[in-house]
């Protein structure tokens with residue numbers, strides 16, 4: 001990492017220009033050299049091998065939300081935080097997950113390649129196949145499908161409406177075939193008791209079946225849909241709290257450092273996001289005995305990959321008072337891939353905020369030029385919608401191994417981890433240490449450096 005020699009000049013210059021009154025307190029902050037001495041209290045203590053080893057432990061298997069593997073990770077993370085003396089809490093939350101069924105279509109003893117639709121009921125049906133076109137209400141007027149299987153072409157109306165129309169006409173099952181090349185995996189939108197079992201066929205197989213029927217051939221089929229359904233599952237957040245060391249001199253402010261521990265199916269998730277979790281754990285270890293006047297919460301979220309479920313669940317538990325007191329949320333997601341680009345900060349609205357200002361300043365002090373851009377897609381999003389300044393720290397462009405079985409420990413770069421840990425650690429500590437004035441909730445954003453906007457967002 002190249003340290004920039006003109007750091008002190010940049011800081012000095014920007015501190016002397018006429019800052020708005022709201023920045024007045026920060027102008028009295030220590031000069032750059034003193035600031036760097038404070039950074040070093042964090043930086044010198046970071047041991048990147050700890051981060052690397054925790055990634056190794058966490059990425060020994062995929063950690064899909066709601067599974068035993070996620071629970072194992074949750075316990076590992078909680079034990080780590082507790083070992084540093086933090087108060088910890090495992091916050092469990094329910095979610096629904098759709099289990100994809102096994103389907104089969106058999107015609108005259110031949111099994112035809114088929115796929116399923118999300119929210120199809122399970123069931124088995126054997127009967128005569130009847131071509132009902134697109135299965136619009138008009139197509140089905142006056143047609144009795146009792147005991148029969150409807151053959152339906154994709155198009156014009158929703159899959160759900162096709163199934164409902166055919167079911168209303170008495171069909172015991174529905175085959176929907178594609179109107180373009182490739183296999184067809186659709187969704188019926190939501191469970192509905194009026195649905196009958198439905199499977200899909202390719203355009204080629206569907207067309208062949210339709211022309212047999214058009215030629216007057218009687219075709220009987222057997223359809224099976226097994227093992228599908230909505231399951232109730234539980235995922236977990238791990239929350240570790242570092243209380244201010246001197247309660248009497250404490251501000252009432254809170255900083256949140258976040259990452260997510262769940263991974264997608266089939267991926268060890270070394271970079272996504274064991275890297276962020278392990279970096280949070282190391283920062284927690286480093287800060288455990290540091291004097292601070294600000295509460296720091298290290299939160300590891302579950303079910304991020306299923307739609308930021310853990311962070312939404314966490315923000316939901318925050319009172320308005322807590323939301324008001326959280327002055328910044330730093331989300332680290334995918335911060336250690338050797339094959340990804342530079343560290344970039346992303347906010348939901350694409351605007352700078354106190355978090356990006358703090359980290360950009362820390363970057364200048366530690367020798368990294370940060371840029372910012374617009375992106376959601378991680379756990380900073382629910383915080384943003386709760387009115388909390390939040391940013392995602394991630395390398396852009398992302399690595400080709402993203403969400404694949406190749407997202408493994410051997411692709412992790414200790415240099416990338418070290419850089420992220422230094423920047424986020426120094427930025428958090430600038431707020432949390434007792435000698436700096438309290439941030440007045442985005443009114444006192446430190447503005448020591450200029451930093452550029454990335455065009456095009458996360459690549």
Ligand SMILES: [Zn+2]
Pocket residue numbers: 272273305403
């Ligand atoms: Zn991911």
